[in-house]
Amino acid sequence: MTIFTIVIPCFNEAEHIGMCLSSLNNQNFPRNQFEIIVVDNGSEDASVEISQALADRTIVYPDGKVGAVRNKGASEAKGQNLVFIDADCTLDNDWLNRALKLLSRDANTAFGGGCLLPPNASWIEKCWLLEGRDGNTLPKELIGCSIVTPRKVFKDIGGFDECMASGEDSELSARLKSAGYIVNMTRCLNVTHWGNAKTQFDFFNRQAWHAEQYKKSWRSNIKDPIFLLALVFCTSTVATLVLLPIGSTKTFLGIILLAVAPSALTVKRYFRTNRGPHNIKEALCSYYLDALYLTGRAWGLLRIALERVK
Structure with missing residues (x-):
């Protein structure tokens, strides 16, 4: 059997x-x-x-x-x-x-x-x-x-x-x-x-690839907190780059959103481990990876949007 x-x-x-x-x-x-x-x-x-x-x-x-x-x-x-x-x-x-x-x-x-x-x-x-x-x-x-x-x-x-x-x-x-x-x-x-991303480049590319899952159904995506956070991060990035030469209040708001979004993920991840960071270096590295994570997802979202425009 x-x-x-x-x-x-x-x-x-x-x-x-x-x-x-x-x-x-x-x-x-x-x-x-x-x-x-x-x-x-x-x-x-x-x-x-x-x-x-x-x-x-x-x-x-x-x-x-x-x-x-x-x-x-x-x-x-x-x-x-x-x-x-x-x-x-x-x-x-x-x-x-x-x-x-x-x-x-x-x-x-x-x-x-x-x-x-x-x-x-x-x-x-x-x-x-x-x-x-x-x-x-x-x-x-x-x-x-x-x-x-x-x-x-x-x-x-x-x-x-x-x-x-x-x-x-x-x-x-x-x-x-x-x-x-x-x-x-x-x-x-x-x-x-054994096959985790071991370099920053591989980590970024893996998150951009994972964003491919957002192609299936935008309606179901709205229920996904990570998708919404990636969307906010992507929108804030584009808006900040566009408004940066103007130097308006909206530019400042975009920068704040770009800084806050990864921290939400970092806090969530530490909360799930039921512990705080062992030291400041670990906390900063974790925050950096969450920023890279959202950057990869945002890049993937942007590519999907560009494909649909074409």
């Missing part, structure tokens, strides 16, 4: 996919009771070759966004339960045992975990994935690198949205709740994430 099917979307992850698959093959769980499916989205590196050597099946699926890639793996699954893991993550040896224990308590619940810092974490990773007194900060919604759900629940809600370039995981989480299912976030399903 196949209890778990582990679906791993992959795109140019030769640096990490070997570690990911090794951590799965080394689980303290009967190997004949779970299968590993890697769905490759058109990698140009050695990802496919590595996956073919270490996974049960490697499906080459070059067309489609990440939701479609995940759904493709799920459609080929034999397991009673689906596990979605990202190719740049590793699991400790008892991860599947804990997942089964959680599912045995409630078969109609989707479970998710958070991200642990790798041993060689950069200052960007440490200040972005702030750890609190109790450990890592758990996300409020499911994230694609750690999802466990009964296959029948996943099929009932129609799987991931295949039109979204990003944010398909949180959208799935919201749809599960709307359908009456419970979404339980727990540190029992934490994974170590």
Whole structure:
């Protein structure tokens, strides 16, 4: 009997996919009771070759966004339960045992975990994935690198949205709740994430890419506080640049908004960790990353607006 099917979307992850698959093959769980499916989205590196050597099946699926890639793996699954893991993550040896224990308590619940810092974490990773007194900060919604759900629940809600370039995981989480299912976030399903942005340039580009999720529905975007904050930040930036030569009161107001918006995110992140900054350096670095975060999201919004004008 196949209890778990582990679906791993992959795109140019030769640096990490070997570690990911090794951590799965080394689980303290009967190997004949779970299968590993890697769905490759058109990698140009050695990802496919590595996956073919270490996974049960490697499906080459070059067309489609990440939701479609995940759904493709799920459609080929034999397991009673689906596990979605990202190719740049590793699991400790008892991860599947804990997942089964959680599912045995409630078969109609989707479970998710958070991200642990790798041993060689950069200052960007440490200040972005702030750890609190109790450990890592758990996300409020499911994230694609750690999802466990009964296959029948996943099929009932129609799987991931295949039109979204990003944010398909949180959208799935919201749809599960709307359908009456419970979404339980727990540190029992934490994974170590090795593919975090380690440079400011990569961090900015990742946020600009995440802004692609705003293309789907402006109506649903209005309900997203982060979208509204990014919109305010984007508008304030443009207005400040336009009005800067004039030097009016509105210019001063725009500058204040630009300074305040990131601080709202910083305060929120520290509040969720249940602690304050360890020192002034950490506080300033965290604020800077939130400013860079909003700048990336604002740039992504601006690109979407320009595309629609064309």
